[in-house]
Amino acid sequence: MDYATSLLKRMVETYSPSGQEHELSGFLLAEMKELGFHSRCDDVGNVIAESGKGSPTVLLCGHMDTVPGNLQTKFAEGKICGRGAVDAKSSLAAMIVAASKLKDKFPGRIQLLGVVDEEGHGTGMKNFIRSNSLDMDYAVFGEPSDTKNVVIGYKGFIRLILKCATKAGHSAAPWLSENAIENGTELWSLLKRQFADSRRGESRFHSVTASLTGISGGGSTNVIPSECTLTLDVRVPPELNTNEVLNNVRQTVKSFLKNKSSVSIDLEVADQIDACLMSADSMLARSFSWAIRRLGRTNPFFLKKTGTSDMNLLASRIRIPMIAYGPGEPRLDHTTEEEVAIEDYLTAIEIYEKALEKLAVLHDERDMRITPEQRWMNKATEHASS
Numbered sequence: 392m393d394y395a396t397s398l399l400k401r402m403v404e405t406y407s408p409s410g411q412e413h414e415l416s417g418f419l420l421a422e423m424k425e426l427g428f429h430s431r432c433d434d435v436g437n438v439i440a441e442s443g444k445g446s447p448t449v450l451l452c453g454h455m456d457t458v459p460g461n462l463q464t465k466f467a468e469g470k471i472c473g474r475g476a477v478d479a480k481s482s483l484a485a486m487i488v489a490a491s492k493l494k495d496k497f498p499g500r501i502q503l504l505g506v507v508d509e510e511g512h513g514t515g516m517k518n519f520i521r522s523n524s525l526d527m528d529y530a531v532f533g534e535p536s537d538t539k540n541v542v543i544g545y546k547g548f549i550r551l552i553l554k555c556a557t558k559a560g561h562s563a564a565p566w567l568s569e570n571a572i573e574n575g576t577e578l579w580s581l582l583k584r585q586f587a588d589s590r591r592g593e594s595r596f597h598s599v600t601a602s603l604t605g606i607s608g609g610g611s612t613n614v615i616p617s618e619c620t621l622t623l624d625v626r627v628p629p630e631l632n633t634n635e636v637l638n639n640v641r642q643t644v645k646s647f648l649k650n651k652s653s654v655s656i657d658l659e660v661a662d663q664i665d666a667c668l669m670s671a672d673s674m675l676a677r678s679f680s681w682a683i684r685r686l687g688r689t690n691p692f693f694l695k696k697t698g699t700s701d702m703n704l705l706a707s708r709i710r711i712p713m714i715a716y717g718p719g720e721p722r723l724d725h726t727t728e729e730e731v732a733i734e735d736y737l738t739a740i741e742i743y744e745k746a747l748e749k750l751a752v753l754h755d756e757r758d759m760r761i762t763p764e765q766r767w768m769n770k771a772t773e774h775a776s777s
Contacts, residue, residue, distance in 0.1 A: 395740060396471075396733060398422070399484040403473040404464045409456040409511035412436055416455060419487070419505050426491045428503065435518045438505040442490065447499040447754040448526060449747060451490060452516075452701060453483025453533030453717075454509030458725045472730040481731045482533025482717025482739070489743035498751050502527060509701050512662060516701040525709050529675045529750065531743075532702045535719035536694060538735040538742070539687045541679050542715035544695035545703050546596060547627035547666035549636060552620065553578065553644075554657040555608075559617035568615045569653050572608045575619035578647050578656065579603055585643055586625070596695040599636060601625045622661075626697055629666035637663075664703045668695065673712035674753045682746035686738060696721070716742070 392400070407415040416436045423430040428440035438455070457475040464473035471481075483505055490501050506515030536542050555575040560568025582601065589599040601623055608619030625640075627633050637660065644656050670676065671693040683691040702713055718739040719731045 395484070395488045395737060398488065399471060399476075399481055399736060400464065402480045402484055403471060403476050406461045406474065407455055407457060408459040409508045412455045412507045416505070416507070419455070423487065423503065426487070427494060428490075433518060433522060435514055436507045437515045437519055438503075439519075440490075440503040441500065442494040443497050443500045445499050447528040447751060448502065449499065449750070450502045450504060450527040450530040450705075451486040451533070451743075452504040452506060452530065452705075453486050454479055454507070454515070454701065455483065455505045456507055456510050456515075458510050460727070462727060462729065467730075469734060470730045470732050471736075472728075474729060476729045476731045477535050477719035477721075478724040478729065479534050479717060479719070481719055481736050482535065485718060485736060485739040485743055486531075486533050488740045489747070492740075492744050493747060497747065498755070499528075501747075506701060513664075513701060513704050516704045520704065520708050525705075527709075527711065528754065529711060530702070530705055530713040531675070531679075532700060532713065532715040533717045534696075534700055534702075534715040535717050535721045535724065536715060537720050538718045538739050539683055539689050540692045540694050540716075541671075541676055541683070542694045542696055543671050543676060544596065544629065544668040545666060545699050545715075546600075546697050547629070547631075547633045547703065548662065548664050548699040549623075549625040549627065549633050549660065550662040551623040551625060551640065552659040552661050553623065554659070555619040555621070556655045556657070557615075557617050557653055560615040562613045562615055565615060569651065571616045571619040571654075572606075574651070574654050575606070575608065575621050578644065579621055579623070581643055581647060582623070582640060585639065595697050597628045597630060599625065599627055599631065600697065626699065627666055629668040631666075633663050633665050664699060665707060666699075667703045667706035667713070669706075669713050673714075674757065675712040675750060676714050678750040678753060679714060679716055679742065679746040681749050682742045686741050686745060698724075716746075 405415045419438045420432050423440040430440040462474040508514035555571045557569040557571045586599045586601045604624045605622035609616040627636050680691050718735040723729050
């Protein structure tokens with residue numbers, strides 16, 4: 392078995408749901424040191440490895456964690472199956488192998504980042520942003536794009552917790568008391584219609600969408616429920632700021648309570664990040680498009696995903712070209728059918744390598760056309776915007 396395939400196999404075999412990445416983190420730290428990178432592990436468990444120096448500086452970021460649910464790792468019909476095969480260990484493994492090939496010939500600096508908790512609360516990326524200078528020129532995130540496509544956009548995200556409270560009553564006299572569960576689900580129905588009304592044509596990416604992901608309430612079978620908690624997952628398009636959506640939710644809650652003096656609603660924002668949408672015409676996007684056409688012999692699509700990733704977090708802090716790319720079919724994310732074709736994985740390694748080589752050439756050509764005064768102004772603008 393070749394090194395690239397054995398690396399991916401070992402990574403998929405190492406079960407690492409959010410919060411349990413320690414074993415994989417230790418393995419990758421040792422592996423990157425063996426490959427010759429300057430490597431360290433930060434205080435939350437991120438693995439950070441670097442090679443080279445100067446310009447351009449490219450961040451290659453992949454996440455080590457997966458959703459819960461261990462799956463048997465196996466090879467079948469040229470594919471590797473198992474938890475994380477798609478989302479997103481094959482992308483991180485491909486980045487590591489490609490970066491090792493470029494280590495001694497890339498003219499700038501490559502920064503490899505394996506983060507924790509991407510599937511949870513973004514703890515790894517948030518810590519990286521707090522603890523580092525963020526002086527990179529470009530950022531590539533390892534996420535499944537079906538090998539032949541490039542991701543340029545992700546929707547924003549709001550996780551809401553709605554707590555509905557009423558006075559308890561006897562279930563034999565339901566007309567005397569408000570039911571917290573009934574009121575909670577009634578409010579969800581109003582919000583669901585509100586989100587549906589925001590839909591822009593057939594585009595899911597450019598619409599607000601929401602899911603009811605949790606509901607709890609009730610106690611004794613002969614007591615009308617006095618408490619109900621609902622958890623909502625709301626996805627927000629780049630045309631809207633997440634605060635705008637939150638204000639609309641608050642107005643809906645206020646209207647709902649207008650004639651319900653014995654009902655109270657507590658709204659908690661558990662997590663929030665705005666959408667990000669990058670240019671398909673950046674040097675970074677064009678470099679990956681070129682590499683895909685050359686190696687994949689197909690014209691790539693520039694995808695806008697309805698999910699949210701660590702790219703959103705970094706994009707909220709610095710304005711540099713970013714994309715997401717990697718092997719695997721996105722529709723298999725978080726499913727029990729996660730699998731990636733070994734051929735696609737190996738092709739992705741080549742595409743990472745060739746795209747970064749092309750990017751270095753384009754970056755150098757651009758710098759040759761920019762005067763020192765323009766370069767200073769560009770850096771000052773980038774610093775002010777961050």
